[in-house]
Amino acid sequence: MATNDYNEVDILYTLMTYVNVSSTQDMYYSIAQKILTHLDLIPTISINDLASLCFTSPATISRFCKDLNCRNFAAFKKEMKLALEIAKDEIHIPEADHAELIQYPEKLVDKIYMDTINSLMQGVRNVQIEDVDHICELIHDAHRIHMYGYQFSRIIANDFQLKMLKLKKFIYSFVNRGDEIQKLETIEKGELVIVISVSAGTLIDSLVAKLKEYEPRILLITMNQNYSNDNVDYVYSLSGFESSYTQSAMMGSTNINTFLNLVYVRYGLLYGNQED
Numbered sequence: 001m002a003t004n005d006y007n008e009v010d011i012l013y014t015l016m017t018y019v020n021v022s023s024t025q026d027m028y029y030s031i032a033q034k035i036l037t038h039l040d041l042i043p044t045i046s047i048n049d050l051a052s053l054c055f056t057s058p059a060t061i062s063r064f065c066k067d068l069n070c071r072n073f074a075a076f077k078k079e080m081k082l083a084l085e086i087a088k089d090e091i092h093i094p095e096a097d098h099a100e101l102i103q104y105p106e107k108l109v110d111k112i113y114m115d116t117i118n119s120l121m122q123g124v125r126n127v128q129i130e131d132v133d134h135i136c137e138l139i140h141d142a143h144r145i146h147m148y149g150y151q152f153s154r155i156i157a158n159d160f161q162l163k164m165l166k167l168k169k170f171i172y173s174f175v176n177r178g179d180e181i182q183k184l185e186t187i188e189k190g191e192l193v194i195v196i197s198v199s200a201g202t203l204i205d206s207l208v209a210k211l212k213e214y215e216p217r218i219l220l221i222t223m224n225q226n227y228s229n230d231n232v233d234y235v236y237s238l239s240g241f242e243s244s245y246t247q248s249a250m251m252g253s254t255n256i257n258t259f260l261n262l263v264y265v266r267y268g269l270l271y272g273n274q275e276d
Contacts, residue, residue, distance in 0.1 A: 010086070011079040012036075013151050014068055030054055031064050035080075043081040047073045086247060093245045112250075115243060119251035120258060123240040127259070129266075131236060136267045138219060138234070139169060142192035146183075146216070147173040148207060149196040152253045156260060157196060163264045167271070189215040195232075196260075198242065198252035200224040208232055221259065223252040 018032035034054045035042055042050075050073075051058045062073055070076040093101065101108045139145060147157040154173075161173040171194075172186065187193060193216040197204045200222040211218060212231045219234040220227065223242065227235060240255040 010083045010151075011068065011070075011076070012083050012087070027056060027060060028064055028067065031056065031061065039080075039084060043077060043084060045077075090247045091245065092247075115241075116251050116254055119240040119242075119255055123238050123255045123259070126239040127262070132263055132266050133270070134234075135219065135236065135263050136270055138192055138217070139164070139171075139194075139263075139267060140271050142217075144188070144191045145169075145171045145194060146187055146191065147171055147194045147196070148211075150203065152249055153196045153198065153256065156253065156257045157194075159257070160260045160264060163261075164267070167264070167268050169267070169271075184210055184214060187211065187214040187216050191216045193218045195220045196222070196256055198223045198249040198256065200227040205229060221256060223255060 015032045015036055018026075018028050019036065022029035022032075024030075031054045035050075038053065041053075045053075047058045047061050051061050054061070065071075065073050065076040068076060070079060101111070147161065148154075149157045157173045161171045164171050172183075193211055195204060195207065195211075195218060197220065200220060201224075204220070204222075204227075208218060208220075208229055208231045217233045218231065219236065220229075220232045221236045221238070223238050223240060225237045225239070227237065229235075238255050238259055240251060242252040243250045
């Protein structure tokens with residue numbers, strides 16, 4: 001997969017969640033907003049200067065870093081530096097293709113759409129309705145369900161949560177401030193956890209290990225055909241491909257979203273509004 005493990009959940013996304021879900025009166029909102037609008041300063045800024053920029057104290061900055069799951073301000077700066085280094089190569093189209101796409105920009109339209117269509121077509125050829133029905137059965141029979149995903153996968157999870165709610169099946173899908181790890185205590189033994197991830201890299205292994213401590217049944221939906229983890233009860237691997245010219249998920253997230261749309265409609269046909 002083109003998307004690397006670190007980029008699947010990075011410090012930039014976590015900072016964005018503060019801005020997206022916090023009150024504008026929240027000090028952590030203000031800190032995150034200042035950081036995101038002064039990115040070039042952050043890798044070299046001192047804690048005192050950042051505190052001044054945010055009109056707060058160094059102690060509050062330290063607490064904010066810990067809330068981000070960073071050990072301290074130095075660890076936060078290290079993660080920021082790495083995230084910004086990765087972002088420098090966000091779009092990496094080969095030089096010859098780059099020149100052609102600049103000269104003939106309409107070809108980029110064809111490229112993005114055709115890559116997406118071809119990935120979906122590759123995926124649809126390998127979808128078995130028996131697998132879809134099994135996932136629907138797992139969802140139907142589960143007393144409680146929790147969904148976890150990073151970055152765009154989390155948005156997909158929230159969309160699926162709303163659609164399933166309309167079918168009277170409630171699913172937990174947390175979005176607040178990127179701290180889904182702190183919500184693990186809500187999981188009880190035997191409940192169903194659905195993890196969605198395009199690349200299913202080492203971060204997913206870490207998440208699964210933490211999840212398993214609570215003894216749920218774990219279903220992973222991924223584009224990684226080679227993923228294997230004894231702690232995962234059910235792995236559903238979608239066919240298709242990811243772009244080779246971006247750091248972020250594109251075709252992969254579309255494939256997963258489309259598959260979950262299939263699950264949603266099939267669930268409605270099988271179970272309708274049977275849920276209490």
